[in-house]
Amino acid sequence: MKWKGKKCKSCKKPVLRNGKYVKNKGAMHHHCWSSWYLKRLWENSWKLCSEYVRRRDNGRCITCGIRKDWKEMQAGHFVHQKQTPVYFDEKNVHCQCVRCNHHEGGRRDDYLREIQRRYGMEEADRLLQAKYKIKKYSISELENIRDDYQRKLSNLKS
Ligand SMILES: [Zn+2]
Numbered sequence: 221m222k223w224k225g226k227k228c229k230s231c232k233k234p235v236l237r238n239g240k241y242v243k244n245k246g247a248m249h250h251h252c253w254s255s256w257y258l259k260r261l262w263e264n265s266w267k268l269c270s271e272y273v274r275r276r277d278n279g280r281c282i283t284c285g286i287r288k289d290w291k292e293m294q295a296g297h298f299v300h301q302k303q304t305p306v307y308f309d310e311k312n313v314h315c316q317c318v319r320c321n322h323h324e325g326g327r328r329d330d331y332l333r334e335i336q337r338r339y340g341m342e343e344a345d346r347l348l349q350a351k352y353k354i355k356k357y358s359i360s361e362l363e364n365i366r367d368d369y370q371r372k373l374s375n376l377k378s
């Protein structure tokens with residue numbers, strides 16, 4: 221195999237034939253591979269989480285109650301910041317119509333009321349507090365989240 225001049229698929233800089241820097245399979249630097257894989261994992265986890273909550277909620281919008289086919293709906297966050305410990309929390313994500321989620325900014329007041337009604341004040345506070353906590357997701361954590369939603373989704377479909 222010719223390594224001379226081979227470029228990393230991610231950063232386009234040369235990949236050296238040195239165990240420390242070469243991720244053989246994709247010809248990427250190890251750190252480049254990590255961030256690439258992390259991004260893919262995040263996307264896959266979110267895709268599964270989103271489908272799961274839309275199916276779980278039977279296509280009914282949490283804030284206005286309209287009901288459609290789950291494929292026409294979105295998954296909307298209560299606390300929407302990405303780097304928080306509740307981004308993939310089942311109680312923080314629900315089926316929402318495009319209008320509420322997208323055009324009306326999530327309708328936070330109605331969302332809060334519904335969270336309090338369904339799960340109680342303590343859970344609502346837990347979610348609200350999480351807004352100020354910063355969490356960086358590791359590869360293994362995201363793999364667990366992905367597998368978890370994959371499992372929940374299969375259970376829902378069967
Ligand atoms: Zn690279």
Ligand SMILES: [Zn+2]
Pocket residue numbers: 281282283284285286316317318319320321
């Ligand atoms: Zn709605």
